[in-house]
Amino acid sequence: MTKRIVIVGGGTGGTIVANLLARNLYRQLISGQVVINMITDKEDHIYQPGFLYVVFDKVRPDEIVRKQKDLIDPHVNLIVDPAVKIDRDNNIVITKSGREFSYDYLVVATGSRIVPENIPGLKEGAHQFYDLEGAKKLRDTLRGFDGGRIAVTIGVPHKCPVAPLELTFMLYDYFKQKGMLNKVELYYTYPINRLHALEPVSNWTVPQFESKGIKYETLFNMEEIDPAKKVVRTMEGSELNYDLLVAIPPHKGSQVVIDSGMGPEGWVQTDKRLLKNEKYNNVYVIGDTTDIPISKAGSTAHFQADVVAERLSSEILEGAASTEYDGKVVCFVETGFEEATYVWFNYNTPPNPAPPSRMLHWMKLGYNRLYWLSARGIL
Amino acid sequence: MTNVKIDKTIDARGSACPGPLMELIKTIKSVEVGTVIELLSSEKGTTVDAPAWIKKVGHEFIGIKDGDGYWSIIVKKIK
Known part of the structure; x- marks a missing residue:
């Protein structure tokens, strides 16, 4: 019987999960044993850390934008139609145009938005x-x-x-x-x-x-x-x-989360290690959407996406999963136009920033380009 | 203090960033006046920082309980 995965949200977390799953489950996708539907409200994918460089004219706006369809594995069905309701009791996501997508597994990656x-x-x-x-x-x-x-x-x-x-x-x-x-x-x-x-x-x-x-x-x-x-x-x-x-x-979480009764501020209750939504064993939550007291950042979404893709692939292929999220976050910190530092930490290891250097600044500039490989699940 | 009914618990143990106090500020902005919040922190500094902020903004600092490797700071939103 076909296993249906729905990913709601086409930001960093959702995109990486989709592409990693497409690789892990390639044979099952080809044979029709697995279907992956990504539902997103935007045609464009924006590298948000790039905004900082736009402010100082270090990057042109079009350098940080790609078409979502160009980033997603062709075996993933991309649906650009905002999700308006997530019905966890009946395993259905409903979009603005009225389409209904049933799922066996759901990944909620709806992110956050500014509310000035x-x-x-x-x-x-x-x-x-x-x-x-x-x-x-x-x-x-x-x-x-x-x-x-x-x-x-x-x-x-x-x-x-x-x-x-x-x-x-x-x-x-x-x-x-x-x-x-x-x-x-x-x-x-x-x-x-x-x-x-x-x-x-x-x-x-x-x-x-x-x-x-x-x-x-x-x-x-x-x-x-x-x-x-x-x-x-x-x-x-x-x-x-x-x-x-x-x-x-x-910031606030997405409206679909609020309207679906999943969290009044748009943050969804999430187990900090399993990344599952309480009471719903088939619902994963990643990135800014979780209520885990951890940095809301692309890096967090990235590492959580790795875990969720591994867990989902194992659950589908092996019937069980053991990979857990350890709270890993890595952030570059620009300390001016010439140097940068970085920090990494997890639930058990406090951060210890490296001395700022030109090398770390160049690495940061390099990652600004390499991000598109991360989004594709390659890096 | 042992009889205080907790309406909402924030488990910020192990949270390096944004950290327990930021979690408390976030939560206190989103709950109704009268809500009693319990903030769990494994960072000793929170036992000083959180009460100082609570008093500065004019909420009611109820007290601190020692746990096993963590502290529980209790506050009531009053405005």
Whole structure:
């Protein structure tokens, strides 16, 4: 009897799972014993870490976009039609156009989205670089910026926790190259009581900021923005004036998850090692969609996709699976235009950042190109 | 404190990034006023950081319980 796999979501996690499964289950796909349907709401696949480079004109927007159909193994059925309902009790996914896809196994990889509207004034008063349009708009604004305070603020929750830090370091080098450091004040803020969630990264950042004259404030959680007065007000009771505000909006999970009763904020309950949804043994969850207290990042989705593809392949081919997710995350961290560091950690091993170097920066630039091999399940 | 009814538990044990306090901030923004939250953390620093933040933003810090290799920080959202 044919086994049907449905993958909802065509981002990093969903795409890697689809391509790895297509390789592992090649014979079964050819013979019709297995069918893989990928349901996604977008025709394009965007390499989101590239937004940071778009801001500084280091990458052109079209370099970080590919057609999803060009990334997916031809044995996977690609359905570009947003999922609007996931019925786990009846093993069916329903799309916007009304099509129904039944499944034996489901992978929920619907990701996260920015919700600037959740903080009053944010949409009107702030720039962001967490989507392509925002990155291009910030790039254009920076080109014409003639001086003043640039504040970086961060909503909770947010994905790619190192990106705001990278942006700040790159802003410094950007204005240094333009000979404008005497006209620009960089002011970085962070929601908790240090400069980054990872304590070693935070400890390394403090002297870096102080030597560069980058000001900072911690325990800073945006409550509202007053775009007319150019003021950020916080939950903690402080106020910050700005000339240019770059605010990472808070994030939320996808609407289909919320509408399907799988999690009010769009995050789905997920076993941190098996990556399965509680009570539904045939439902896997990966990437930003999970409620696991771990970084929402492409790297997380990538390593979880490896695990889910292995588990699903074993379940179908062998009847059982033993591979588990150990919490692995790897992040490059740009520390300016010339150098980078990286961190890796898992549930049991704390991070220990490498000393920043040009080599790591080049590796990061290299990975920006190699990503398309990762998406195809090759790297 | 032993009689406090927990409405929501955040198991942030082993969470290096974003870490227990960020998980608490995320959760407290999304729940109703009056909700009692239990934050589980295997990071000793959370026993100082979380109460400091809770008091700064004006929620009710109920207390801390020692577990086996972890701590349970209990807070009530009051505004």
